[in-house]
Amino acid sequence: MATLERDLRAPAAGRRFGFVLDRPEWLGPLMIAPAVLYIVAIVGLPFLLALYYSVSDISMGRRTLGFVGLKNFISVIPTSKFQTSLQNTFVFAIVSQVLVIILANILALALLKEFRGKWVVRLLLLLPWVAPISLGTIGWLWILDSIYSVINWTLEAFGLITADGWPMYLGKPYLAMGSVITVHVWRLLPLATVIILAGLTSIPKDIHDAAQVDGASFWRHHFQITVPLIRPILLVALLFGLVFAFTDMVVIFVLTRGGPYDTTQVLASLAFFTGIQGGDLAEGAAIAIFLFPLLLAVAFVFLRIARRSEVT
Amino acid sequence: MAAGTGRRWGLRVGHFGVVGLFTLFTAFPFYWMLVTTFKRTSDLLKRGNNPFVYNEAPTLENLRVLFQETFYVKWLVNTALVGVAVVVITLILAIPAGYALARLTGRWGEQLGIGIFLTYLVPPTLLFIPMSRVIGDLGLQDSLWSLVLVYPSFTIPFCTWLLMGFFKAIPRDLEEAAMIDGLSRFGAFVKVVIPISVAGVLTVVIFSFTLVMQEFVYALTFISSVRQMTVSVGVPTFLVHGDVYFWGSLMAGSFIASVPIAILYNFFVDRFIAGFTVGAIK
Numbered sequence: 001m002a003t004l005e006r007d008l009r010a011p012a013a014g015r016r017f018g019f020v021l022d023r024p025e026w027l028g029p030l031m032i033a034p035a036v037l038y039i040v041a042i043v044g045l046p047f048l049l050a051l052y053y054s055v056s057d058i059s060m061g062r063r064t065l066g067f068v069g070l071k072n073f074i075s076v077i078p079t080s081k082f083q084t085s086l087q088n089t090f091v092f093a094i095v096s097q098v099l100v101i102i103l104a105n106i107l108a109l110a111l112l113k114e115f116r117g118k119w120v121v122r123l124l125l126l127l128p129w130v131a132p133i134s135l136g137t138i139g140w141l142w143i144l145d146s147i148y149s150v151i152n153w154t155l156e157a158f159g160l161i162t163a164d165g166w167p168m169y170l171g172k173p174y175l176a177m178g179s180v181i182t183v184h185v186w187r188l189l190p191l192a193t194v195i196i197l198a199g200l201t202s203i204p205k206d207i208h209d210a211a212q213v214d215g216a217s218f219w220r221h222h223f224q225i226t227v228p229l230i231r232p233i234l235l236v237a238l239l240f241g242l243v244f245a246f247t248d249m250v251v252i253f254v255l256t257r258g259g260p261y262d263t264t265q266v267l268a269s270l271a272f273f274t275g276i277q278g279g280d281l282a283e284g285a286a287i288a289i290f291l292f293p294l295l296l297a298v299a300f301v302f303l304r305i306a307r308r309s310e311v312t
Numbered sequence: 313m314a315a316g317t318g319r320r321w322g323l324r325v326g327h328f329g330v331v332g333l334f335t336l337f338t339a340f341p342f343y344w345m346l347v348t349t350f351k352r353t354s355d356l357l358k359r360g361n362n363p364f365v366y367n368e369a370p371t372l373e374n375l376r377v378l379f380q381e382t383f384y385v386k387w388l389v390n391t392a393l394v395g396v397a398v399v400v401i402t403l404i405l406a407i408p409a410g411y412a413l414a415r416l417t418g419r420w421g422e423q424l425g426i427g428i429f430l431t432y433l434v435p436p437t438l439l440f441i442p443m444s445r446v447i448g449d450l451g452l453q454d455s456l457w458s459l460v461l462v463y464p465s466f467t468i469p470f471c472t473w474l475l476m477g478f479f480k481a482i483p484r485d486l487e488e489a490a491m492i493d494g495l496s497r498f499g500a501f502v503k504v505v506i507p508i509s510v511a512g513v514l515t516v517v518i519f520s521f522t523l524v525m526q527e528f529v530y531a532l533t534f535i536s537s538v539r540q541m542t543v544s545v546g547v548p549t550f551l552v553h554g555d556v557y558f559w560g561s562l563m564a565g566s567f568i569a570s571v572p573i574a575i576l577y578n579f580f581v582d583r584f585i586a587g588f589t590v591g592a593i594k
Contacts, residue, residue, distance in 0.1 A: 036428070135566035189337075
């Protein structure tokens with residue numbers, strides 16, 4: 001009875017706008033539109049602005065927005081500060097990603113086995129990824145302190161270094177880069193590990209059994225059977241890692257502020273110091289734009305993976 | 313036989329060693345924060361003191377300073393306020409969008425879904441320069457509203473994507489039955505689909521909130537007065553005066569703001585990974 005009543009009332013309401021709520025071709029776009037508009041407004045527009053700023057003479061506190069062509073690029077590219085930063089960005093991103101992928105593979109294989117207390121271990125392993133990165137890095141700032149470093153104290157206690165030979169982890173060029181990379185690896189390792197672990201656990205068990213019956217050695221088994229099967233997911237882990245590594249400035253901002261002598265300066269941090277702290281928005285935008293081709297490449301690969309997985 | 317068990321033990325010890333070393337690497341900074349929190353400054357800043365033990369009696373002084381003499385509590389409140397506002401905006405926009413992408417749109421919806429997800433990868437460091445100008449023009453400089461406005465730019469894409477996957481897993485029969493009973497498509501979504509999607513919605517809430525807590529670049533760019541800061545920016549910039557580091561309070565502030573949320577997040581981590589791995593796992 002109740003349903004009948006509702007059926008009778010429905011068309012009356014439907015005359016105005018009820019049909020919108022029922023027809024997928026209307027309702028679908030209507031439900032997506034707010035989210036898409038929001039994203040276009042706060043990602044799309046600023047992005048276009050970023051492109052335009054890089055060819056304008058905008059700066060903080062001035063209202064002008066004139067077109068100056070490639071002037072910003074011409075003035076910024078030859079500077080040694082920029083070239084060092086560009087080089088550092090690649091060193092930082094590539095070295096940290098190679099380390100992350102190698103270590104995450106080892107760790108994921110170790111976590112494949114069941115053992116007691118695994119959930120506690122997992123929680124501890126995930127901490128660097130889950131905790132706010134600026135705060136985690138503060139912990140490292142103290143661990144790597146020039147005078148009170150716990151690492152140095154331990155090394156000295158074992159007689160590996162002497163009291164007047166304490167390395168200054170954040171104050172010497174190569175050591176500073178090493179420290180920044182280490183902290184970044186620390187931060188991204190958990191994400192890569194769980195992604196790879198998800199890939200490993202998705203491999204059907206009978207494939208492993210078959211390999212074992214055929215007497216494949218551990219290495220052969222790993223590199224000729226497991227790795228090819230998880231290649232798409234390794235790629236996903238690598239892509240996310242690369243994006244985070246190429247564009248991150250938090251670790252560097254907290255640990256070294258790009259120092260000593262710009263030896264840990266990367267494009268993202270240089271854009272911040274030039275554009276926001278220095279107030280030269282146009283030049284800052286020109287520096288940040290160099291991150292864009294890289295993102296484009298990542299997006300391209302990502303789309304290809306997504307498409308391939310649809311086909312199969 | 314003996315060789316067999318020996319080998320097995322060897323593997324076990326090796327396995328234990330590998331897992332142990334990694335755990336030490338990831339968790340040590342947090343352990344170190346906890347240890348430092350209760351140390352007296354005179355103990356911390358005396359070279360030669362064994363840093364692994366309390367050479368002087370433990371103290372709560374660092375916590376007192378943190379809570380009474382800094383804006384730490386204010387920062388926590390600010391972070392929570394921004395977090396709640398961003399979660400609300402994200403839910404309002406991402407739930408319908410996720411559902412529509414899962415059910416109401418065909419092929420173009422799938423493309424659009426991937427497009428939306430890709431915007432998650434556009435980094436703050438590419439956008440913060442124009443954003444700072446826009447925020448200034450809107451008069452939101454130094455206001456928490458600037459963060460409320462901008463943070464959905466990364467929570468909406470990822471959450472829409474997560475929810476899309478979540479809604480796809482719900483059997484269509486449920487909505488169809490409701491529609492036969494006289495509900496419109498939208499009515500079925502509101503009255504049938506949303507109530508059984510609590511787990512998915514909760515995931516999105518936790519995820520958005522942690523992303524807000526972690527964000528650093530925008531907050532550093534838009535906010536300059538101490539009272540308006542969020543915890544991720546306040547601690548690293550304002551507990552350091554010139555060259556003087558208040559290590560005890562710094563470590564306490566970092567530990568308190570990171571570990572509890574990390575434990576919460578841990579319960580949901582598998583769902584995020586499902587989102588991250590897109591179609592790479594079948």
